[in-house]
Amino acid sequence: MNIPFYDVKRQNQALSSELTGAFQHVLNEDYLVLGEEVVQFENEFAKFCGVNYCLGVGNGLDALYLILKAYGVGEGDEVIVPAHTFIATWLAVSRTGAKVVPVDIYEDTYNINGEIIERVITKNTKAIIVVHLYGLPASMKQIKEIAKQADIKIIEDAAQAHGAFYENTRVGGLGDAAAFSFYPGKNLGALGDAGAITTNDQELTEQIKLLRNYGSVNKYEHLVKGVNSRLDEVQASFLRIKLKKLDEWNTRKADIAKQYLALLDESKVTLPVYPGWANPVWHQFVVRVRDRSEVTRFLDKKQIGWHIHYPVPCYLQSAYLDQGYRKDDYPITEKISSEILSLPIDPYLTSDEVDIICHSLNEISAGVY
Numbered sequence: 001m002n003i004p005f006y007d008v009k010r011q012n013q014a015l016s017s018e019l020t021g022a023f024q025h026v027l028n029e030d031y032l033v034l035g036e037e038v039v040q041f042e043n044e045f046a047k048f049c050g051v052n053y054c055l056g057v058g059n060g061l062d063a064l065y066l067i068l069k070a071y072g073v074g075e076g077d078e079v080i081v082p083a084h085t086f087i088a089t090w091l092a093v094s095r096t097g098a099k100v101v102p103v104d105i106y107e108d109t110y111n112i113n114g115e116i117i118e119r120v121i122t123k124n125t126k127a128i129i130v131v132h133l134y135g136l137p138a139s140m141k142q143i144k145e146i147a148k149q150a151d152i153k154i155i156e157d158a159a160q161a162h163g164a165f166y167e168n169t170r171v172g173g174l175g176d177a178a179a180f181s182f183y184p185g186k187n188l189g190a191l192g193d194a195g196a197i198t199t200n201d202q203e204l205t206e207q208i209k210l211l212r213n214y215g216s217v218n219k220y221e222h223l224v225k226g227v228n229s230r231l232d233e234v235q236a237s238f239l240r241i242k243l244k245k246l247d248e249w250n251t252r253k254a255d256i257a258k259q260y261l262a263l264l265d266e267s268k269v270t271l272p273v274y275p276g277w278a279n280p281v282w283h284q285f286v287v288r289v290r291d292r293s294e295v296t297r298f299l300d301k302k303q304i305g306w307h308i309h310y311p312v313p314c315y316l317q318s319a320y321l322d323q324g325y326r327k328d329d330y331p332i333t334e335k336i337s338s339e340i341l342s343l344p345i346d347p348y349l350t351s352d353e354v355d356i357i358c359h360s361l362n363e364i365s366a367g368v369y
Contacts, residue, residue: 003344003353005305008184010348011249012191015241019191022237029233034213037236044243045180045196048163049172053205055197056231057212060159060181063195064092066229067155067177068127070207073098077126082112083313083330084337085131088181089157090314098126100323102315104330108273110134110286110340113332114142121146127153132161132171134309135187135283136274140166140174147175155179158198162188163250165279172198182239187253187281188246190235249347253282256345256354260285263358270339284309287361288339295341298364304357307342 012019026037038056046054057063073079075097081089083102093100103116110133117128128147130138147154154175158164161171162180172178182194197208207224210217215226257280261271270288274280286309289295299306313333315325328334343357 001353001356002303003305003349003357005307005342005344006185006346007348008189008346011189011346014348015245018241019238022241023234026233026237032233034230035233037233037240038231041231041236041240041243042196044240046198048243048246049170049178049198051173051198052200053198053202055205055208055212056236057195057197057208058229058231059193059195060157060179060183061088061092061195062212062227062229063179063181063197064088064129064155064157065095066208066211066227067179067197067199067204068092068096068098069211070204071127071153071176073126076124078122078124079126080112080117080120080128082129082131082133083315083333084110084310085133085157085314086159086310087314087317087319088159089129089131090320092179093129099124100320101125102325102330104332105336106139107332107336109136109139109275110336111136111138112143114139114146117143118146118150121150121152125150125152127155129155129157130175131157131159132164134272134286135161135164135281136272137161137164137166137171137174137278137280139275144175153177159183159186160283161281162186162283163246164281167277173200176201177204182235187250187283188239188242190242191238192235194231194235194239195229196231250281252347253345254280256347256349257282257285259351259354260343260345260358263355263362265362269361282345284342285345286340286342288336289341290339292339292341295361295364299360302356302360304360305344308340309342311337313337 042054077098079093156178158171158178159181177199180196182190211226215222215224
C-alpha cells in the first residue's frame with residue numbers, strides 16, 4: 001500500500017462539485033480583483049478567528065511583511081523570531097530592512113522559548129513574531145507580559161495553525177496582528193498561493209488596505225508606496241467553501257494524532273507534546289528519531305510518505321551566511337533539526353493507514369530493518 005505524505009487530491013476531489021461551481025460563479029462575474037468573494041471571505045474568516053478585521057493578501061510571506069511595514073518596522077529596527085521556523089518568518093523581517101534576532105526554542109513544544117525573549121530585547125526591538133509551529137500555539141501568556149512591559153508588538157505567524165486555540169481564544173486574535181498562509185498543504189488551503197491578515201487594530205487595517213493595493217484606495221491616487229498583494233476572487237471563493245469544513249478537518253486530524261499517540265512506542269520515538277492550555281490543529285505530526293536516515297529509508301521501502309520540517313535552520317542557510325551565525329549558536333534548534341520527522345496526517349487518512357504507519361515505525365525502532 002502506498003501512503004502519501006499529504007494527499008491534496010483526496011481533499012479537493014471530495015469537494016469537486018462545490019469548487020467547480022465556485023469557479024463558474026466567479027467566471028460569470030465582472031469584478032475579478034478585490035470583489036465580493038474576497039469581501040465575503042474576509043468577513044467569514046474574521047468571524048472564525050474571533051477578530052474584527054481580516055484582509056486577504058497574496059500569500060503568507062506578504063502577510064507578515066505587510067504587518068511589519070504597516071507598523072513602521074524598517075532599517076535600524078530589530079524583530080525577534082524563533083530560530084526554528086520556515087524561512088518566510090525571517091524573510092519578512094529582512095524585506096523591511098530590519099534585523100532578525102533569533103531565539104532558541106523549547107525542546108518539548110518546538111515553539112519559541114519565552115524565557116529567552118526578555119534577554120534579547122533592546123531599545124531597537126519593535127516586535128516579536130510568534131510562530132504557532134506545526135499547529136501548536138506558542139506560550140502566549142508569558143510572551144504577552146514581556147511585550148507589554150517592553151512596549152513592543154506581537155505578530156502571530158499563524159500559517160500552520162488555522163483554527164487552533166490558546167486557552168479559549170483562537171489563534172489570529174492573540175497578538176496585535178496575525179499572518180496566515182493558505183498554501184494548498186495548509187489546514188485551510190487554497191488551490192494556489194493565498195494569504196490573509198487578521199487583527200482588531202482598525203488603524204493597521206486601513207494602512208494595509210493601502211499597502212496591498214499599490215498604496216491606493218481610489219484608482220490612480222497613491223497615498224503611500226505600496227505593493228501588489230491581493231487575494232484574488234477565485235481563491236477566495238475556494239477558501240469560503242473549505243472554511244466551512246475546517247473544524248471538521250481539524251477534528252479528524254486530532255483523532256489521527258490521538259491514534260498515533262496511542263499506538264507509537266514512545267520508548268523508541270519521541271512523541272510530540274502539547275500543554276493543557278492548547279488545543280492544537282496538528283498541521284504536522286512531528287516525532288523525533290535517533291537515526292533518521294535509516295528510518296526514512298525504511299519508510300521509503302514501505303511506501304510510506306514522510307517529510308522533514310525543517311532540516312537546516314534559517315541561520316545556517318546560504319541566504320543568511322552574511323549575518324555571521326555559526327553552528328551551535330542555537331543548540332536546541334540544531335538538536336531537534338537533526339531528529340525531527342513529520343508523518344502523514346491529512347484529514348482523509350484512514351485509520352487503517354495510520355495503523356500501518358505505526359506498525360512500521362515500531363518495527364524499525366525495534367531494529368527490524
